Amino acid sequence: MKLFTVMFFAFLSFSILCAQANKDYDGVKPEVYKGSKSLVFSYTPFQSDLRALPAGSYPQMNGNNLNEMQIGGIGFKYFASDQLSLLFSLGLGSSSTEVDNESSSTTDYSQTYYGLSVDVDYHLPNLYSISTYIGGNINYGSMATEHTLKLTSSSTTDEFSSSAFGLGVNIGFDWFFTEGISLGGKYTLGFKSLSEPEYTTSSGSSSDTQKGPSESTIGTGVGTIVISVHF
Secondary structure, eight states, X not given: OHHXXXXXXXXXXXXXXXXXXXXXXXXXXXXXXXXXXXXXXXXXXXXXXOOSOOTTEXXXXXXXXXXXXXXXXXXXXXXXXXXXXXXXXXXXXXXXXXXXXXXXXXXXXXXXXXXXXXXXXXXXXXXTTEEEEEEEEEEEEEEEEEEEXXXXXXXXXXXXXXXEEEEEEEEEEEEEEETTEXXXXXXXXXEEEEOOOEEEEEETTEEEEEEOXXXXXXXXXXXXXXXXXEO
């Protein structure tokens, strides 16, 4: 937390102090102005074990544990003023895998997920072709996994489902390397509240359902790579 605080104030001070360098800059200008719009594509490979669901990532069940995995997301950004932007993001998808085991058995894995996120960001003075910003984030997500072991005469299925709500603080930048397209990064530090996860084991006509404990965490973070197409 101390490291993040130091980096944040260094980032803020550097942006403000160096912003005047833009006066005579003739390169690509950041498209940061009221009415500007963009499609935002995100990829989230950098994250701690949040055990929750920000838009752009989801947890996968491994036994009774949750492991973070990265996915892509898409969003729409709109500038309500010359400094203030709103970003609405969505992450969703599904996947399935079948694995052949020994003893004439197979294992099927499947997972579905979706996440929703809203960001409100304040953009600092531009630094050449780079726009830096700070802001806030609110997100919700839900996911489910299924693991089925198929034997010759029977099968056993384990199912897991959960949802999560989160609040966070953003710090990020967009680099306009050409007209209409920017490449950037965003780090979100925040609070997560995971609802009671539900585990169901089924074999034949019998099934057993259990619930895990709800959980809240604070001081966890997510790093995201962002590509924006402005129009």
